[in-house]
Amino acid sequence: MDGVREMNFDQLFRQISPEEIRDNVFTLVGKVFPVITAGKVDNFNSMTASGGGFGMLFKKPTTWCILQATRYTLELIEKEQTYTMSYFPDEYKEQILFFGSKSGRDSEKMKEVELTSVKTPSGDMSYKEARLIIECRLTEITTPDPNDFCTQEAKDYLKEAYKDPNEYRKYVFGEITNVWVRR
Ligand SMILES: Cc1cc2nc3c(=O)[nH]c(=O)nc-3n(C[C@H](O)[C@H](O)[C@H](O)COP(=O)(O)O)c2cc1C
Numbered sequence: 001m002d003g004v005r006e007m008n009f010d011q012l013f014r015q016i017s018p019e020e021i022r023d024n025v026f027t028l029v030g031k032v033f034p035v036i037t038a039g040k041v042d043n044f045n046s047m048t049a050s051g052g053g054f055g056m057l058f059k060k061p062t063t064w065c066i067l068q069a070t071r072y073t074l075e076l077i078e079k080e081q082t083y084t085m086s087y088f089p090d091e092y093k094e095q096i097l098f099f100g101s102k103s104g105r106d107s108e109k110m111k112e113v114e115l116t117s118v119k120t121p122s123g124d125m126s127y128k129e130a131r132l133i134i135e136c137r138l139t140e141i142t143t144p145d146p147n148d149f150c151t152q153e154a155k156d157y158l159k160e161a162y163k164d165p166n167e168y169r170k171y172v173f174g175e176i177t178n179v180w181v182r183r
Contacts, residue, residue: 004128005116012118012128013180018061021179023132025054028087035099036065037125038076038083044117044125045110047073048100049085061176063136069143069168072105081138083174084120086130095129122178131182136174143170 004012021028028034029052037046052065063085067074077083088096095115104110116128126133146158161167 007128009118009120012182013133014183016179016181018176018179021132023087029053032087033096033100034065034085034087035096035127035130036067036073036077036083036085037127038073038080039125040080040123041117041119041125043076045073045076045104046099046113047071047104048096057139057173057175060139062139062173063134063176064171064173066169067172069170070103070166072103074170074172075105077138077172078141082122082124082177083136083138084124084126085134085136086126087132088127088129089131092129120178120180133178133180134176135178135180137177138172139175140173141170142173143168
């Protein structure tokens with residue numbers, strides 16, 4: 001998109017309420033992959049995600065996602081207690097998948113990516129090319145027990161995932177604090 005890199009956050013984005021998000025919820029969690037970004041301007045990291053959802057927790061609009069325990073992004077979420085979920089036009093798919101190709105803990109992926117980072121007014125990080133940015137404040141991290149699940153399919157899946165403690169999936173819930181869409 002022409003000129004995007006030169007524009008500032010206010011020129012690119014306008015704030016909406018969670019209720020005004022127009023995307024179909026199953027498209028956001030099932031068809032397009034959010035980029036989850038945690039950390040502040042001097043040290044931030046992004047990963048590709050899938051699954052999860054949106055809903056109300058303690059009467060607050062909330063997102064949830066399922067992150068493997070080893071993710072560097074999860075480490076930064078726990079450290080900073082805030083993060084963003086960013087959604088992009090299809091043309092950026094390659095870059096979005098790039099965030100999922102290697103860990104920022106032991107690679108230079110954040111320097112290599114061809115997206116333009118931007119700081120939100122509250123100091124969280126996202127990208128100028130995003131079309132929707134959801135800022136979250138960490139509410140809860142839960143590690144589900146395979147025995148909590150009722151279908152054999154889910155039990156089998158989690159038993160497989162839990163063979164190694166590093167492979168645990170954590171359910172991460174975050175209260176939506178701000179929503180931004182491209183102008
Ligand atoms: C399409 C796609 C979807 C992904 N979804 C998830 C996910 O929901 N949860 C997860 O923990 N990892 C998921 N990953 C893997 C992470 O993005 C990947 O391991 C990434 O390198 C982690 O980066 P980090 O260690 O820098 O945080 C996905 C990867 C791709 C390509």
